[in-house]
Amino acid sequence: MQITIHRATQIGGQITRISTAHASIIIDLGHNLPNRAEDEDVYDNDRAIARITEGCSAILYTHYHGDHIGLFHHVPDSVPQYIGEVAKQVICRKYKQLCFLPNESDQCKYQRALKTASRMHTFHEKQPLRFGDILVTPYFVSHSAYDAYMFLIEAEGKRILHTGDFRGHGYLSKWLLPTIQKYIGQVDLLIIEGTMLARKDETILTETALSQKATELMKKHKYVFVHCSSTDMERLASFKNATRNMFPQRPLLADDYQKDILDIFSATAGEKRSSMGRSSSCFKFGTIYTYRDWNIKLKEWMAENGFTMFVRASDKFHILLDRILPILPIEEKPLLIYSMWEGYINRDDTRNEEYIKLQERFTDVIQLHTSGHATIDALRNVCISTNPRFAILPIHRDKETNFSSIDIPPLLQERIVTTSRKLNNDLDIEFI
Ligand SMILES: [Zn+2]
Ligand SMILES: [Zn+2]
Incomplete structure (x- = not known):
């Protein structure tokens, strides 16, 4: 062999x-x-x-x-x-x-x-x-x-x-x-x-602990943007669960691509039966809203109740942020949670300029990640x-x-x- x-x-x-x-x-x-x-x-x-x-x-x-x-x-x-x-x-x-x-x-x-x-x-x-x-x-x-x-x-x-x-x-x-x-x-x-x-120096949280920390951040911030990998189902679930369990009145938003990916996860992992015959709600993402300028009702809902939105570091998202950030009240600062490896931000050899550009749009940025x-x-x-x-x-x-x-x-x-x-x-x- x-x-x-x-x-x-x-x-x-x-x-x-x-x-x-x-x-x-x-x-x-x-x-x-x-x-x-x-x-x-x-x-x-x-x-x-x-x-x-x-x-x-x-x-x-x-x-x-x-x-x-x-x-x-x-x-x-x-x-x-x-x-x-x-x-x-x-x-x-x-x-x-x-x-x-x-x-x-x-x-x-x-x-x-x-x-x-x-x-x-x-x-x-x-x-x-x-x-x-x-x-x-x-x-x-x-x-x-x-x-x-x-x-x-x-x-x-x-x-x-x-x-x-x-x-x-x-x-x-x-x-x-x-x-x-x-x-x-x-x-x-x-x-x-x-x-x-x-x-070896990286802090390792379980996904459950990460989700709890996300809940704490959401208590302090009404308008939460999350930058994580668009195909990391467990991480997406951690932020979804933090929102749905504690703030069910807040809508979950994403772009069309992310929504399709979440729908795939809901229809597969979300429907998977455990040995007890129950399917797990952990990976059922439910209704995901996509932002549209003409959707006045959604805009009012977002401004009034707050929201969690999955974002990506693309030009399209910068245009979207240009539209969303001005509808939010000035006194409530939006938060960007960065949920990926820190090396993409602070290591010269692995730095991602697009990620840094996205962070520059926010005054409040917090890293919340686990490997x-x-x-x-x-x-x-x-x-x-x-x-x-x-x-x-x-x-x-x-x-x-x-x-x-x-x-x-x-x-x-x-x-x-x-x-x-x-x-x-x-x-x-x-x-x-
Ligand atoms: Zn891998
Ligand atoms: Zn790999």
């Missing part, structure tokens, strides 16, 4: 290929995260992807973040691509939106991507897929993208767990360890993300629960980090592999 991992020592942009003598699959085809030194992605062209995917039976995506699916539009039609059912709906809606961009060459690129995305195959949790002699079973995880999965890969008598991006402190994290214990157990190899190794990634405790728990027989391969991490620092038992420490090598004569590990 051969395992090849591209770009293991950076956050995002990973490509993992697992091959037996008879078949070969790829997990994730990620683009480098934007705004980074390695911004120029050498794989971002048809030729490079045709080379990487040659002879491949299938590509499986853990989730819809660009640093995991960003190169999918280059994949030749002959290679089938697989993603979660809801994830597919979200990316199709996202690329439909991108097709409206004014630049003609962007439009062509995104139209082609939309066509490819709409042809993707889907998979379901705990339902194995077979590619030659490789069996892949997806298991649901909590992450800042909904419908995210880790994969158990079984072939040639070996069991490999690829975690993708995951965390232990979201609403949907409670099944993480029970799922590993009940369905996965001990593995031979663990391929695991390590994003938080470089962010979408596994804390050191969560990483340790997964390592111990899967107790890998041969190797732990850390990926999706800053190159300066040391995975041994998560403090796992010495026997597991010895199994951390970060350089290319042959294990047990029949297991080739290659880092590119």
Whole structure:
């Protein structure tokens, strides 16, 4: 068996290929995260992807973040691509939106991507897929993208767990360890993300605690704008719940794109039945209003009762803010809650000018965020629960980090592999 991992020592942009003598699959085809030194992605062209995917039976995506699916539009039609059912709906809606961009060459690129995305195959949790002699079973995880999965890969008598991006402190994290214990157990190899190794100082709140803090802010501010990822369902739910539970008289607003995404989440996660047979109201977003100048009734309602509005850092939103901010009474200062990673604001190498421009529109800006990634405790728990027989391969991490620092038992420490090598004569590990 051969395992090849591209770009293991950076956050995002990973490509993992697992091959037996008879078949070969790829997990994730990620683009480098934007705004980074390695911004120029050498794989971002048809030729490079045709080379990487040659002879491949299938590509499986853990989730819809660009640093995991960003190169999918280059994949030749002959290679089938697989993603979660809801994830597919979200990316199709996202690329439909991108097709409206004014630049003609962007439009062509995104139209082609939309066509490819709409042809993707889907998979379901705990339902194995077979590619030659490789069996892949997806298991649901909590992450800042909904419908995210880790994969158990079984072939040639070996069991490999690829975690993708995951965390232990979201609403949907409670099944993480029970799922590993009940369905996965001990593995031979663990391929695991390590994003938080470089962010050990970050405060980690549970989504529930974050939602409570949002409620406190909403008690002080009537007019609340929230800047978070438009596809981070659990985060969107935290602000929705803070509003609906404590201030049901306040409308929830978004633009048409965000409203469509929330409607997808309501119709899927919001209707999902628990083992008790009940569906969760946590992810039912209910009526989302879109602001229109002519809707006098909505304008009066917003000014009188207050509101929560999901915003994005786009020119369109600046125009919208030009219209909304003047209708609010001067004595009530609106609040912008920034609910994303602080590095986009205060780190030179990852700074996002559009995000900063949005913040400059407000005098009151508060950051309220928690990570979408596994804390050191969560990483340790997964390592111990899967107790890998041969190797732990850390990926999706800053190159300066040391995975041994998560403090796992010495026997597991010895199994951390970060350089290319042959294990047990029949297991080739290659880092590119
Ligand atoms: Zn990622
Ligand atoms: Zn991700």
